[in-house]
Amino acid sequence: EIVLTQSPGTLSLSPGEGATLSCRASQGVSSTYLAWYQQKLGQAPRLLIHGASNRATGIPDRFSGSGSGTDFTLTISRLEPEDFAVYYCQHYGSSPAYSFGQGTKLEIK
Amino acid sequence: QVQLQESGPGLVKPSETLSLNCTVSGGSINNYYWSWIRQPPGKGLEWIGYIYYSGTTNYNPSLKSRATISVDTSKNQFSLRLSSVTAADTAVYYCARHFKYCTNGLCYNSCFDPWGQGTLVTVSS
Numbered sequence: 001e002i003v004l005t006q007s008p009g010t011l012s013l014s015p016g017e018g019a020t021l022s023c024r025a026s027q028g029v030s031s032t033y034l035a036w037y038q039q040k041l042g043q044a045p046r047l048l049i050h051g052a053s054n055r056a057t058g059i060p061d062r063f064s065g066s067g068s069g070t071d072f073t074l075t076i077s078r079l080e081p082e083d084f085a086v087y088y089c090q091h092y093g094s095s096p097a098y099s100f101g102q103g104t105k106l107e108i109k
Numbered sequence: 110q111v112q113l114q115e116s117g118p119g120l121v122k123p124s125e126t127l128s129l130n131c132t133v134s135g136g137s138i139n140n141y142y143w144s145w146i147r148q149p150p151g152k153g154l155e156w157i158g159y160i161y162y163s164g165t166t167n168y169n170p171s172l173k174s175r176a177t178i179s180v181d182t183s184k185n186q187f188s189l190r191l192s193s194v195t196a197a198d199t200a201v202y203y204c205a206r207h208f209k210y211c212t213n214g215l216c217y218n219s220c221f222d223p224w225g226q227g228t229l230v231t232v233s234s
Contacts (some may be wrong), residue, residue, distance in 0.1 A: 035208075035220035044203055045154065047222035050210055056222060086139070087155060092219035097170040098156035 004101035023089035034091040111136035113225035127191040131204030142207035147200040
């Protein structure tokens, strides 16, 4: 079973700053199968990035994804007030077929 | 655009069976994979299982065969049954469509979009 570990657990930043969120896999994974989601309080998760670096439809270009192997990164440049939320990485693999990281909470400093 | 809506009882007694439906509107259930995902209050996301419109299923082994997902294409709906529930099964349950991404002649269904709004199911006597 591949375990996804996200860091930091909580990130405190101010609007206008840049954010770097990490997702580390316990073993190498294909970047094709790595996705990122944003979840605001009381809402369902929203797909941001698929295939490690492809923005989903309607996602602003201040969101970008990168990485390969075991280390993946979600970068948010110039934080907007609406970006403060919880972010999850997710992987498609073998068993279980789909797994999520534990999440990073991005909070206003 | 496609929208998903979960429905079912918000309260289930311990040892009983949780039953939820997900109704798909604005598009066909055909030719896609569909999943159930849950989130205990204040915690992270756990994938429960998926079904293809043709009926093929795959489940998270952590649920120890308690989960059953079925599809009714005539109603554009799929369903989840989770047996022998305990308080640990209290969660917001989401249904979601697998995001189909095709490139270079290959198609992938490796993530989820869109999602339903979720429904809270509490297990308590």
